[in-house]
Amino acid sequence: MMHVQKTEPMLSSLKGFFWLSLFELLYSSSGIFSQEITNISAREGDEARLPCGYKISEGKTLESYYIYWQKPISGKPDLVVISYKHGKESESEKDILYKNRTKMDKHNLTLSISPVKLSDTGIYKCIAILKNYEGEGAANLSVIAPFSKPIIKYNSSRNLCDPTELTLSCVSHGGSSWPKMYGFVNNKAVHWTSVVAYNNDSKLFNITGTLQLNVTENMLVQCSVGFSDFQVSTNDSLNMTMECSKPTLPPWTSPPFGIIISSSVILIFLLVVIMLVTHLYYFRNRPRPSTTHQPLATDEMVLQDLSNGQTPSGLRRSPL
Ligand SMILES: *[C@@H]1O[C@H](CO)[C@@H](O)[C@H](O)[C@H]1NC(C)=O
Ligand SMILES: *[C@@H]1O[C@H](CO)[C@@H](O)[C@H](O)[C@H]1NC(C)=O
Ligand SMILES: *[C@@H]1O[C@H](CO)[C@@H](O)[C@H](O)[C@H]1NC(C)=O
Numbered sequence: 016m017m018h019v020q021k022t023e024p025m026l027s028s029l030k031g032f033f034w035l036s037l038f039e040l041l042y043s044s045s046g047i048f049s050q051e052i053t054n055i056s057a058r059e060g061d062e063a064r065l066p067c068g069y070k071i072s073e074g075k076t077l078e079s080y081y082i083y084w085q086k087p088i089s090g091k092p093d094l095v096v097i098s099y100k101h102g103k104e105s106e107s108e109k110d111i112l113y114k115n116r117t118k119m120d121k122h123n124l125t126l127s128i129s130p131v132k133l134s135d136t137g138i139y140k141c142i143a144i145l146k147n148y149e150g151e152g153a154a155n156l157s158v159i160a161p162f163s164k165p166i167i168k169y170n171s172s173r174n175l176c177d178p179t180e181l182t183l184s185c186v187s188h189g190g191s192s193w194p195k196m197y198g199f200v201n202n203k204a205v206h207w208t209s210v211v212a213y214n215n216d217s218k219l220f221n222i223t224g225t226l227q228l229n230v231t232e233n234m235l236v237q238c239s240v241g242f243s244d245f246q247v248s249t250n251d252s253l254n255m256t257m258e259c260s261k262p263t264l265p266p267w268t269s270p271p272f273g274i275i276i277s278s279s280v281i282l283i284f285l286l287v288v289i290m291l292v293t294h295l296y297y298f299r300n301r302p303r304p305s306t307t308h309q310p311l312a313t314d315e316m317v318l319q320d321l322s323n324g325q326t327p328s329g330l331r332r333s334p335l
């Protein structure tokens with residue numbers, strides 16, 4: 016509804032306008048508007064620019080007009096967002112909520128609200144009055160709390176020595192419209208499996224995505240969150256690095272040295288064992304001084320005797 020002051024000079028014409036406005040409001044509440052409404056989205060804190068559908072008639076200037084940008088509020092008179100009378104802004108009529116935050120372009124009547132607040136969301140009408148009601152336009156403003164810049168996390172360090180399968184996560188929070196997560200790895204689209212959380216009290220969303228990734232080369236990872244007409248995104252790099260020293264451990268414990276040392280130990284041990292065995296063997300089969308007591312022949316003695324071309328002693332050969 017039009018904000019009407021009693022001291023208004025053009026009272027008769029405004030009275031007519033008042034009824035017209037009321038008539039329109041009845042229709043607008045059932046969704047019928049004279050013009051198409053321009054949808055505008057803006058991020059909280061940014062500048063919102065709302066175009067006025069109405070154009071100043073040919074040959075006329077702003078000086079001839081009263082212009083009102085108003086925000087209808089159900090059950091209350093419209094809030095005056097900005098008003099111009101005969102080419103001059105009428106500060107006194109402006110609602111306190113919009114003090115110091117609104118401007119209007121004098122040529123195309125575009126309204127600017129900066130910084131825009133979440134509570135500014137709604138329908139705005141611009142109304143042009145010449146002698147009588149001339150026309151109006153409307154814009155539908157959605158103010159959106161932006162999501163935070165995504166944070167990418169890995170379940171390992173960002174410098175990798177070997178090809179690894181990693182779990183990546185990407186987190187963004189605090190937005191006021193439904194988010195969608197998407198991204199790229201080395202400029203190739205990837206699918207982040209995402210979960211959206213909603214807080215009933217703050218009316219804000221969070222989104223958390225995860226991605227399994229086999230890292231075999233240097234990778235540029237991108238995570239973006241789209242909400243309404245906006246997006247926030249983060250780039251990050253995962254590098255396969257050549258410098259994989261472990262500074263807390265001395266170098267001789269790292270794999271190449273460790274293997275050399277442990278294999279040397281095993282080799283020396285084996286050598287000692289072999290030498291010991293040969294030694295024992297030699298002592299056992301050493302020619303012994305002859306004794307009266309002939310020991311039982313062993314297979315070894317048989318073999319030895321055979322190699323000497325003698326009949327094995329103490330062994331009876333069965334014929335055939
Ligand atoms: C504005 O948004 C509403 C709801 O999303 C939609 O129905 C309408 O068609 C949009 N208007 C324009 C001009 O795009
Ligand atoms: C209105 O004019 C301003 C500059 O005078 C321009 O930046 C803006 O895009 C115009 N808006 C429309 C809706 O034409
Ligand atoms: C608007 O700005 C003026 C001057 O900068 C300041 O004195 C006044 O308090 C401001 N009003 C509001 C509502 O912020």
Ligand SMILES: *[C@@H]1O[C@H](CO)[C@@H](O)[C@H](O)[C@H]1NC(C)=O
Pocket residue numbers: 052054155156157
């Ligand atoms: C205004 O925009 C909001 C958000 O896009 C939408 O839900 C609503 O239907 C729109 N209203 C009109 C009258 O287009």
Ligand SMILES: *[C@@H]1O[C@H](CO)[C@@H](O)[C@H](O)[C@H]1NC(C)=O
Pocket residue numbers: 170171180181182227
């Ligand atoms: C990271 O996650 C992947 C797959 O979920 C797993 O194979 C790998 O062992 C994990 N790495 C670390 C350092 O926890």
Ligand SMILES: *[C@@H]1O[C@H](CO)[C@@H](O)[C@H](O)[C@H]1NC(C)=O
Pocket residue numbers: 188189212213214219220221
């Ligand atoms: C969203 O994230 C913020 C910051 O991490 C946290 O304080 C809040 O509780 C989360 N909200 C939901 C619904 O998970």
Ligand SMILES: *[C@@H]1O[C@H](CO)[C@@H](O)[C@H](O)[C@H]1NC(C)=O
Pocket residue numbers: 215
């Ligand atoms: C959130 O609010 C909606 C309606 O406002 C209600 O249906 C729903 O149960 C609430 N959810 C929680 C978790 O409180």
Ligand SMILES: *[C@@H]1O[C@H](CO)[C@@H](O)[C@H](O)[C@H]1NC(C)=O
Pocket residue numbers: 180227228229
């Ligand atoms: C990673 O590589 C392993 C072994 O080649 C394979 O089983 C797994 O599916 C791969 N994971 C992804 C996310 O490509």
Ligand SMILES: *[C@@H]1O[C@H](CO)[C@@H](O)[C@H](O)[C@H]1NC(C)=O
Pocket residue numbers: 237248249250
């Ligand atoms: C991330 O990288 C892509 C492709 O290299 C680039 O187009 C984009 O601007 C970068 N985004 C940020 C936030 O650095």
Ligand SMILES: *[C@@H]1O[C@H](CO)[C@@H](O)[C@H](O)[C@H]1NC(C)=O
Pocket residue numbers: 173174233252253254
């Ligand atoms: C990975 O390498 C790129 C350039 O090759 C560099 O900009 C980036 O800082 C490196 N990242 C890490 C974690 O070392």
